[in-house]
Amino acid sequence: MPQPKYRKIAVIGYRSVGKSSLTIQFVEGQFVDSYDPTIENTFNKMISVHGQDFNLQLVDTAGQDEYSIFPQSHSMDIHGYVLVYSVTSMKSFEVVQSLHDKLLDMVGKIQVIKPEEGKKLADSWGAAFMESSAKENETAVEVFKRIILEMEKADGNAPPEEKKCVVM
Numbered sequence: 001m002p003q004p005k006y007r008k009i010a011v012i013g014y015r016s017v018g019k020s021s022l023t024i025q026f027v028e029g030q031f032v033d034s035y036d037p038t039i040e041n042t043f044n045k046m047i048s049v050h051g052q053d054f055n056l057q058l059v060d061t062a063g064q065d066e067y068s069i070f071p072q073s074h075s076m077d078i079h080g081y082v083l084v085y086s087v088t089s090m091k092s093f094e095v096v097q098s099l100h101d102k103l104l105d106m107v108g109k110i111q112v113i114k115p116e117e118g119k120k121l122a123d124s125w126g127a128a129f130m131e132s133s134a135k136e137n138e139t140a141v142e143v144f145k146r147i148i149l150e151m152e153k154a155d156g157n158a159p160p161e162e163k164k165c166v167v168m
C-alpha cells in the first residue's frame, strides 16, 4: 500500500462566498447556515482518491478583494488552490480573476535552485550532494544514510561491496 501523500490546499476568494461552508461540508459533512467571518482556519482530512490515500491540510482563508495583498503565508508550501466565487455575486467573480492573476504573478517570481546548481557547489567543496524533502521519509532517510557512509569513508572504512551474483 503506498504511503499517504501530504497535500496542503488553500481555499481562497472574496468575503462571504462560502469558503468555510464548502470546506466544512467536505470535512464534516454538514452545511453551516450561519455567517462568521474567517480569519484563518486549518482542517485535516484523510481521503482516498483512485486508490491513493491523501493526508489533506485545508487552509480556509480570510476573504480577499482585488486590493488585498496576497498573504505570504498563502504562497508557501501550498500544493493547490481552490478559488471560490458565489453565483450571486459578480464582484466575487471578478475577485477570483484578480486572485488568479496574483497567483500566476507569484509563481513566476518563485526562484527554484536547480539540483545541478547544488551539485556543482557541493562538487566545488569536494562534498556529497543530495536533494531531499523533509516531507518525504525516503529522501530524508537517504540524507542520513549518505552522511554515515561518507563518515565511514573518511575513517578509512570503505563501504562493503555489494554482493554480486556468481555463476560457476
Ligand SMILES: Nc1nc2c(ncn2[C@@H]2O[C@H](COP(=O)(O)OP(=O)(O)OP(=O)(O)O)[C@@H](O)[C@H]2O)c(=O)[nH]1
Residues within 6 Å of the ligand: 014, 015, 016, 017, 018, 019, 020, 021, 022, 032, 033, 034, 035, 036, 037, 038, 039, 061, 062, 063, 064
Ligand atoms: N444558499 C447557499 N448559501 C451558502 C452557500 N455557501 C455558503 N452559504 C452561506 O453564505 C454565508 C457565508 O458563508 P461562509 O462559508 O462563511 O463564507 P466565507 O467565504 O467563508 O466568508 P469569509 O470568512 O468572510 O471569507 C453563510 O451564511 C453560508 O451559510 C451555498 O452554497 N448556498
